[in-house]
Amino acid sequence: MSGAAPMWLMVPVFVLQALVTLGRWLLVNDTRADELINRALSFSAVCVFSALWDTDLGADGYPSKVFLVCGALALASVYGLAELFDGADSAAVRRRQWAYDLLAVSGAVSLLLGDGLAAPATWWRTTLWVAIFQLPMAAAGVRTVRACLREMPRTRSRLERIAYSALLVTATYWCAAALFAAATSVFDGVAYPTRWTVTSCLVYLFVAMLTAIPLARAFGVRTGLDRTGRELRTLQPLWRDLTTAVPEVVLRPAAGRITEPDSRLYRMVVETRDALQHLRMYMPRDDSGEPGDSNELGIAAYARRIARAVDAKAAGAAPSAERAARENPYAGQDLDAELGYLLELARAWPGAVSEPSRANRR
Template identity: 35%
Template sequence: MSSPISGIVAWAVIGYLAVGLAGWLWVVRGTDADRFDNQMGRLVIHMGLWCIVALLMYRCASTPTIDDPANQLALGCVLMTTTHLYSIGRLVSADPEPDIVWRNQRNAGLVALAATASIVLTAASTRYSGRTVDLRRTGDALGIGCAFAVPLTYNTFVFARSCLGAVRDIDTPRAARIVSFGMIGTTAVIWGAQALSLSQLATGWPDGPQLSLVPAAFTLFVATGSTLLAVPLVAELVLRAGMDRATRTCRRLLPLWRDLTAAVPEIVMPADARHGSDPATRLLRMTVEIRDAMLHLGAYLPAEADETQRDTVPEPEWNRGITDYAHRLSRAAQARKAGLPPAGTGAPPPLPLGAHDFDAELALLIDLARIWPQAKAAVE
């Protein structure tokens, strides 16, 4: 076999990566995300394309040695992949302007191209002299090894350092921490393979014309990295499908919000064009508007719940207060929409139970929204 990776595994990894790249391309082209996310998405797509080319070059190799031109070009593609890791690391660490990001990427790419040319020319010169190109203690092997190892080590070090910084940052979300840990681990695999290759170059151990660890480690890196990068992709797809927690909560609150803001339309805040599609912002605005509407309707609340209507919506004892309040609030909304004068009972607390933080208040509003359709039907 010309490759240490079987054809089934290699083609499966290539197909897996291609599907992930298609998802990233769809997300990046159709997103209104900010500048950072768009740059990150473009770098990931470009890096993935280079990964596919590298894996295809390894499949085209006729021998597992570095004497094969396909393996030499594959090393160049691996270096181009690491240049994008370098740019991602710089983007995460410094968040530079777009022109700086792509200038850094261009410079790193030129270095990778120069290193690839050095590998190809050194191998061609060695073959022209009638010698075999392999990883032994020779000047040719030293030149090829340094041309590959130096930029690869530097690029992956910058990337791993940025991942470590993200792990240490207390504000980093849990999912991002998992991705960062995983990327550090897969980068360490590449370092291990490179260390063994350099050990063979320096000491001759282990014996053999060439180690096959680089393509194997790179394939493992691609498979693991594709899985880790699928985490934010899946999160974005869930967000677009409206299945995230904030969007689901907004849907549960929508009937309550719609009826209360119809009674008190002046409290509805104008939508922010920059954050109008952000589910978390939408949920916060909806919660604030429901609370403001209830405060405005406080003067219209009946003094007591109607006992007859109480019994139409049987509730456990612990939820009786919410049920009664839902009936009274529904009457208050109808009274204000009809232009009736306030009931004159003052403005009681917006909910019968205390809510000391946003999560507690949101839980109470969800309970109120759950009861609201029955309470509304009971007073109509």
């Protein structure tokens, strides 16, 4: 067993975990699973604060009592989360969690009756200790390991595989440590926590870093610094000008329906593509007398022709069915390829709309 964690390790771990917890409550609290994670992190933060307040948790003082009750509640949340992760009905999460919380608090308060943590070890206190702390952690570890093994073959993302692997290792450690502690408690008597160990701190830090991954993603989405946000900003000028020229292609979702960045990006791609297809009817012919095609022209030249098509439509030019019948430049492209093409076009768009001859016409 590792020794007591030094203060220089405990304080940064607590500060980091507290910041992650606060950030998750603000930015990552949309699902039942998010709520359970945030509850577990909150109760755990109180436990760590109690350990910082009084490192001798074996004494029957106020910090050790807070540590005991909040630790039981944190484990109840962890088990509820593992159960949900393992496929339990999400509609009944809160009802089940109320029951788990009630059992956790009842057991912890029972251990604090009489002489509390200073009371001598008895068979019922040992049994209650194991039932409140060790068995829920071992069961949560088993269910999490089972869920990871089931989900890992289905995921294609490298980041998700790494996250599942890290969670699998952590859950395995939880299960093994809980079973070892349970066996020790049974054979040696009640083993209340007497210190916050180096191992406990490091595992706690590792779990905090895992739970910070969704927070980093949510922060990127909220600030627009993620990949989707950057693509939205790049595509915005082209999309705005083309949908202004061809307003009939704009999708009209119900209020609040399209708010997620991925949904907005998908909508912008579809609307921009449809506007380009419509504007091909107004596209000027090249020197050979044929309509310009993005496959035959450079992106910059094609952007200039689109700009001229916008002007022609605005001036009331008659559309040409012959030009509209030209080969679809998006044929055979998936959404990623289409998005890449439109992003290239969007980068060339500012130069096309600032073309001197076009500016003079305006």
